[in-house]
Amino acid sequence: MQKYTNAKKVLVATDCIIFGFDGWNLKLLLVQRNIEPEIGRWSLMGGFMEPDESPDAAANRVLEQRTGLKNVYMDQLRVFGNPDRDPVERALSIAYFALIDIHQYEKQLSDEYHAEWFLLDEVPELIFDHNEMLKLAHKQLMYKAALHPILFQLLPEKFTIPQLQALYEGVFETKFDDRNFSRKLLSTGLLVKLNEKDKQSSKKGAFYYTLDKSHYIKNFNAFLNLVPNPDKFF
Amino acid sequence: MQKYTNAKKVLVATDCIIFGFDGWNLKLLLVQRNIEPEIGRWSLMGGFMEPDESPDAAANRVLEQRTGLKNVYMDQLRVFGNPDRDPVERALSIAYFALIDIHQYEKQLSDEYHAEWFLLDEVPELIFDHNEMLKLAHKQLMYKAALHPILFQLLPEKFTIPQLQALYEGVFETKFDDRNFSRKLLSTGLLVKLNEKDKQSSKKGAFYYTLDKSHYIKNFNAFLNLVPNPDKFF
DNA sequence: CCAAAAGTGTTTCCGATACACCCATGT
DNA sequence: ACATGGGTGTATCGGAAACACTTTTGG
Incomplete structure (x- = not known):
């Protein structure tokens, strides 16, 4: 069967905004980027989508690879696709937000995966458009939580x-x-x-x-x- | 600068669910697909994203090319990315929904672009996963309209x-x-x-x-x- | 005994609902 | 005059908000 020959492909990534609750404050899970450029800067949990998997599957796989987390509450936020959002190469990112019970994973996350929790108002400058993603995710979290009982996902x-x-x-x-x-x-x-x-x-x-x-x-x-x-x- | 060498690219399309209101009923705008396969089957307004444009820009460009519509209310719905959703080739689709005033464009749409309005409960079988997109869009429309005054976009x-x-x-x-x-x-x-x-x-x-x-x-x-x-x- | 947090009670107010009725006018 | 749809009035009910008080118990 013929293909769409004159259409051009792009890279597609997923990024995940992971919220947790420590009993007093809402927190955000971040990692330090391990590839150039911007190596060492703080970043959301991201990775590229494989062509043979769905975006949801990709987001879950990336999340598990980078944090060990499985079967957590996740919601597609939206696609971020500004042409120059990634300075390395043209790439879309499908943003997800996830809600987890902090205590269930605390040790595992810091020891094995070197991920760190940040208070929402102490979040550092993030790579690319990740700060914008976070802002939208927080807004969406408020919006959805005002209408649906999703915040229980953050509690034990x-x-x-x-x-x-x-x-x-x-x-x-x-x-x-x-x-x-x-x-x-x-x-x-x-x-x-x-x-x-x-x-x-x-x-x-x-x-x-x-x-x-x-x-x-x-x-x-x-x-x-x-x-x-x-x-x-x- | 080096690139993400081992990441694989995919095709990305946008599809637009266009709602209109004729004074009595909510309607949906469809076109007949003009490329193989499934040529002649009814379809949402879709097209491929160029690598140098944002998804929003792509959705607006595709909409204008296929209907002549500009500056209409549009909202990103979500990404549809089932690996086998397009039988021709692996392709993601970023779905949008749009709200327009039917009367403002009625002639133009049918004469120049051969698009047709369908009653929501008389929508034919569509290509690919477009029926699923429509279902979600309608749900989203109800959801959002229950909370925000967006339906005015459908009126003169x-x-x-x-x-x-x-x-x-x-x-x-x-x-x-x-x-x-x-x-x-x-x-x-x-x-x-x-x-x-x-x-x-x-x-x-x-x-x-x-x-x-x-x-x-x-x-x-x-x-x-x-x-x-x-x-x-x- | 007292401080500190948990939990229950009460009043007020506004918006949602469910009704019935009047209004304007082309035929 | 009357049928037809447009528009206003009103009583009732329930949930949201504002406020005060009692309960429990470790120190």
Whole structure:
């Protein structure tokens, strides 16, 4: 069969903006670039797509190779394709953002992969257009988290309401009213209370909760304002 | 400077899902494919990206070449990259969706470009993964339209509230309560009432409105449910 | 006993819904 | 005059926000 002979090919990479939560602050995982140019500068986790794999597969493969992480929550952000975004050679990048539980991988990431967590407002100058990617990813994270319960991906299996609130406050960079926050979250039907308390952060201790996964899928879509009965559509 | 020698390139295309509104129904613009294979089958507006242009520029250029349309509302949807999505050759496609005012281009499109409008529920079998793209685009359109006033892009400069309501009903495939709908839309502060009536559709006639563009930008973001004062974030 | 954090209760307000009715006008 | 669609009014309900208080327990 004939091919599209007069069309020109380009390199395609994937870059991944990896968010984590340490219990107090939202953080970003970065590595130091190991090839020229810009070797040693901080960078998102990136790599090239193989022609025989899908972008999603490529993003997952690159993520695993560079961090050991598997089966994490990932979302395609968008394509970055400014013609001069990569000074070496024309290359598109398909940006993804990922949400992981920091503690589950902390040692492995720093020891084996020399990746480092940064506070969002202490992120250094990154290579290429990675700062722009990060900015968009954070915006998208806020946007999506305001509509869907995705932030649970950043927490361990068991978590307390105050932890959850700290997470939301970190992501949205605001304070929430404690009493309204807990009631609002509990009213979603997504949380299951455990008979166990976390005594780390206070004398009284806060009850642990887990996510009710059946409700998670059912309640993933909710509350769009304009349309009556929005559940129907999504 | 050295290049990324061991990375393999791929073809990158853009495809555009073009929505229009004829006053009653939401419609989709399609063309018949003019190259082998699948010649003659219905297809979205697509074309290959040149290496020296950005994806957005490519999508706009392709759109103009195939329809004559310029300066229309366009949004990147996502990359479609299943390895076997194009049987001819490995190719990614960056999907966009566009919103246009049907009447402004009706003749031009059919006469010069042989493009045709289809009702959404009468869309034929399309080439490749274009049906899947359409499905996602429609979902995305509903999603975004529920949160932002983008549907005005589908209407002419002057429009009536009943027209606007028909549009929303078309996009969401539901009926809205007339009285609540007009009040809700008027309360956004986006509409400017004109001293002129459209007498086409009724004896009484319905007042024309235009979009207040200053408010449009200011009110583009609104009303995300979980977060207090969401305006701040977007 | 007290400080510090967790958790529950109450009031107010606004927007969403569900209704019924009046208005303008071409036939 | 009347049918047809356009437009406004109103009562009700529920969720969001603002605020105060009680509970628990380690020191």
